[in-house]
Amino acid sequence: MELIIQISYLLAAVLFILGLKQMSSPVTARRGIHWAGAGMVVATLVTFAAEEITGNEQAATNVMLIIIAIALGGGYAWYTGKRVAMTDMPQMIAMYNGMGGGAAAAIAAVELLKAQAAVQSGSYSSIPDYLGADVTVLAILGAIIGTIAFSGSIIAWAKLDGRLNTSKLLPQQQLINLILAVVLVVLAVNVYLSGSLNLIIAFFVLALVLGVFITVPVGGADMPVIISLFNALTGLAVGFEGYVLGNAAMIIAGTVVGSAGTLLTHLMAKAMNRSVANVFFSGFGTGPAAEASADIGGTQKEVQAQDVGIMMAYATQVIVIPGYGMAVAQAQHKIWELTQLLTEKGVKVKFAIHPVAGRMPGHMNVLLAEAGVPYDMIYDMEDINADFPNTTVTLVIGANDVVNPAAKKDPSSPLFGMPTLNAEASQNVIVIKRGRGTGFSGVENPLFVADNTRMLFGDGQKVANELIQAVKEL
Amino acid sequence: MIEGLAALYIFLLAGFTGFEIISRVPVILHTPLMSGSNFVHGIVLVGAMIALGIAETTSQQVIGFIAVLLAAGNAVGGYVVTERMLEMFKTTGKQDNKGAHK
Numbered sequence: 001m002e003l004i005i006q007i008s009y010l011l012a013a014v015l016f017i018l019g020l021k022q023m024s025s026p027v028t029a030r031r032g033i034h035w036a037g038a039g040m041v042v043a044t045l046v047t048f049a050a051e052e053i054t055g056n057e058q059a060a061t062n063v064m065l066i067i068i069a070i071a072l073g074g075g076y077a078w079y080t081g082k083r084v085a086m087t088d089m090p091q092m093i094a095m096y097n098g099m100g101g102g103a104a105a106a107i108a109a110v111e112l113l114k115a116q117a118a119v120q121s122g123s124y125s126s127i128p129d130y131l132g133a134d135v136t137v138l139a140i141l142g143a144i145i146g147t148i149a150f151s152g153s154i155i156a157w158a159k160l161d162g163r164l165n166t167s168k169l170l171p172q173q174q175l176i177n178l179i180l181a182v183v184l185v186v187l188a189v190n191v192y193l194s195g196s197l198n199l200i201i202a203f204f205v206l207a208l209v210l211g212v213f214i215t216v217p218v219g220g221a222d223m224p225v226i227i228s229l230f231n232a233l234t235g236l237a238v239g240f241e242g243y244v245l246g247n248a249a250m251i252i253a254g255t256v257v258g259s260a261g262t263l264l265t266h267l268m269a270k271a272m273n274r275s276v277a278n279v280f281f282s283g284f285g286t287g288p289a290a291e292a293s294a295d296i297g298g299t300q301k302e303v304q305a306q307d308v309g310i311m312m313a314y315a316t317q318v319i320v321i322p323g324y325g326m327a328v329a330q331a332q333h334k335i336w337e338l339t340q341l342l343t344e345k346g347v348k349v350k351f352a353i354h355p356v357a358g359r360m361p362g363h364m365n366v367l368l369a370e371a372g373v374p375y376d377m378i379y380d381m382e383d384i385n386a387d388f389p390n391t392t393v394t395l396v397i398g399a400n401d402v403v404n405p406a407a408k409k410d411p412s413s414p415l416f417g418m419p420t421l422n423a424e425a426s427q428n429v430i431v432i433k434r435g436r437g438t439g440f441s442g443v444e445n446p447l448f449v450a451d452n453t454r455m456l457f458g459d460g461q462k463v464a465n466e467l468i469q470a471v472k473e474l
Numbered sequence: 475m476i477e478g479l480a481a482l483y484i485f486l487l488a489g490f491t492g493f494e495i496i497s498r499v500p501v502i503l504h505t506p507l508m509s510g511s512n513f514v515h516g517i518v519l520v521g522a523m524i525a526l527g528i529a530e531t532t533s534q535q536v537i538g539f540i541a542v543l544l545a546a547g548n549a550v551g552g553y554v555v556t557e558r559m560l561e562m563f564k565t566t567g568k569q570d571n572k573g574a575h576k
Contacts, residue, residue, distance in 0.1 A: 009520075012517070016514045016517070017491055017495070019510070019514070020492075020495045020507070020510060020511060020514060021495055023499075023503060023506060023507050023510045023560070024495060024496075024499040024500075024503060024507065025500075025503075026500075026503060029503060029506060029560045030557075030560045030561065032510065032560075033510055033513070033553065033556045033557050033560055034557075036510065036513060036514055036553075037513075037553050037557075040513075040516060040517065040519070040549055040553070043517060043519075043520050044519055044520060044523070044549075047520045047523045047524065048523070050523075050524060050527065052524045052527050052528050053523065053524065053527030053528070054527075056527055056528060056529075056530070057530070058529070058530065058535075059527070061535075062526055062527050062529060062535070062538075063527075065526055065535060065538070065539050065542070066523050066526050066527065066542055068539075069526070069539050069540075069542035069543040069546060070519075070542060070546040071546075072543055072546075073542065073543035073544060073545070073546030073547040073550070074546040074547065074549070074550040075550075076547060077546065077547040077548075077549075077550040077551030077552075077554065078550050078551070078554055080551065081550070081551045081553075081554030081555045081558070082554055082558070084555070086558075086559075089505065089509070089555060089559065090505075092551065092555055093505075093508060093509050093512055093552075093555060095551070096512055096516075096547060096548050096551035096552050096555065097512045097515075097548070097552075099544040099545070099547040099548040099551070100512070100515050100516060100518050100544070100545065100548035100552075102540070102541075102544040103518045103519070103521075103522045103540075103541045103542075103544040103545035103548060104518050104521070106522065106525065106537050106538070106540050106541030106544065107518070107521045107522055107524075107525040107541050109537045109541075110525040110526075110528070110529060110534050110537050110538050110541065111525070113531075113533065113534050113537065114528070114530070114534060117530075117531065134478070150544075227508070228508055231508055231511060231512050231515075234512075234515050234518075235511065235514075235515045238515045238517065238518045238521070239485065239488070241518070241521050242521060243481050245521050245524055245525075247520060247521055247524070248484065249517055249520060250517050250518065250520060250521050251481065251484050251485065251488065252484060252488045253488075253514050253515060253517040254488075254515055254517070254518070255484070255485050255488035255489050255492065256488045256489075256491050256492035256495070256511075256514065257492060257511040257512075257514050257515045258489070258492065259488070259489040259490070259491075259492030259493045260492035260493065260495055260496040260507075260511050261492075261508070261511055263492070263493055263496045263497065264496050264504065264507070264508060264511075267496075267504075268504075360504070360505045360508065362503055362504035362505035362506065362507075362508075363505050365503070365505070366505050366506065366559050366562065369562040370562045380500070
């Protein structure tokens with residue numbers, strides 16, 4: 001039986017890797033998740049036969065508890081996962097990720113408690129004496145990482161879901177976090193050495209608090225980076241706990257996610273011209289930076305949907321730049337309808353996606369795909385930036401910071417250095433926006449007052465509808 | 475059981491594998507892929523089941539139960555959400571996907 005279990009774990013690990021590999025191309029992506037899903041089912045089923053579970057005196061109770069817990073946790077996730085709107089995807093990913101981190105930490109807790117009980121009964125002198133030094137170290141490391149990913153992800157979920165709007169908790173937050181981190185390390189060392197129950201509890205509580213304290217000050221605009229980082233951290237924690245349990249599938253899957261997630265986090269941070277450390281410590285987009293940015297002067301010039309419709313219908317090329325605002329307004333279906341109308345009239349329409357448009361990289365692609373936009377109409381920033389001067393109309397819908405020219409020109413702007421889409425280089429820029437305020441990061445955008453820019457105020461979906469009518473009437 | 479140096483090899487090779495997988499992914503798939511990798515670390519469910527399986531005292535059972543509960547949420551939620559996102563990519567009418575994303 002042991003051999004069958006081990007081979008099944010190996011099979012699961014292979015399916016995970018092949019699945020992830022297939023997810024790297026739009027053509028095979030769907031098959032990829034099905035393969036990975038099959039791997040998960042196989043691994044879960046064979047685990048019921050594992051000797052650790054069947055050999056325990058309490059096997060009957062424990063198996064029952066396992067089934068109940070899977071039904072409850074899985075049922076809840078199934079229900080919420082099916083219901084969540086595409087726009088709210090990022091916070092759900094944060095939530096499920098946090099649950100994984102919490103699970104890894106809980107595994108470590110069970111191991112440490114078992115070891116602690118053994119020490120207390122007098123048969124072992126310390127925790128590493130019972131578990132082994134390597135296992136103890138990795139269990140504790142996994143516990144720290146998993147717990148921080150757990151509480152941090154929940155804060156990230158609450159912030160993205162609009163349930164938590166504060167970015168300020170305590171004065172000198174960074175200093176306090178640093179002190180707490182040092183205390184946590186000291187506690188971890190003492191857990192290793194002494195094995196007292198109170199220390200273990202204090203250690204977990206402190207890690208929970210630290211996760212919260214680290215995440216609260218992070219600005220909304222940086223959330224994708226944080227979610228990606230926590231995803232990588234959970235993977236790492238799972239890999240470590242896999243070593244603790246001697247489980248190859250966990251080690252492989254956890255480490256693959258850990259390294260893939262780390263690279264993804266780095267790519268995202270780079271797209272925003274920020275380092276990961278910067279995201280944590282600069283508090284960008286949390287208020288002071290926005291207040292400090294200078295008044296840019298100039299006025300925003302308004303335009304009516306009727307005129308924009310005519311302008312686009314007679315254009316040679318139109319580029320659409322979607323942002324989070326489009327997601328909030330659920331305007332992607334209307335925009336696709338508009339695109340089809342324009343294409344019929346012989347206008348070339350392209351979609352330009354900034355790497356960090358929306359709340360996660362690729363967020364816009366998912367929404368456009370949902371509306372039915374073929375992915376060969378969608379262009380990455382590097383591929384389309386040279387094309388803006390040949391463009392009659394650039395339609396910016398619900399995007400702001402990703403088209404801010406200050407990022408290229410104004411060294412005093414908090415965005416300075418971030419690569420942006422060259423919307424300002426096109427002949428006309430139309431910005432669909434709900435109001436005159438600043439964007440998610442709170443930084444003023446000189447594009448909005450540029451000579452070739454006209455503002456089209458209103459809800460994205462309503463405005464898109466008006467544009468469709470305007471084009472139809474021609 | 476995997477111990478010592480063998481585990482180190484696994485860590486190392488798996489790390490490189492993850493790096494390789496992500497380095498060739500177009501931006502278009504970053505969110506689904508993050509979600510997909512989020513699902514993959516749902517394998518923690520297997521460990522959580524064992525943690526609850528080896529539990530002997532009530533407190534260990536409670537924590538083990540929480541572990542399985544959370545891990546099942548990770549695995550199932552990660553799958554459902556990823557599947558929903560990727561489902562949308564089937565709607566492209568064109569076979570040719572050259573040029574747009576590299």
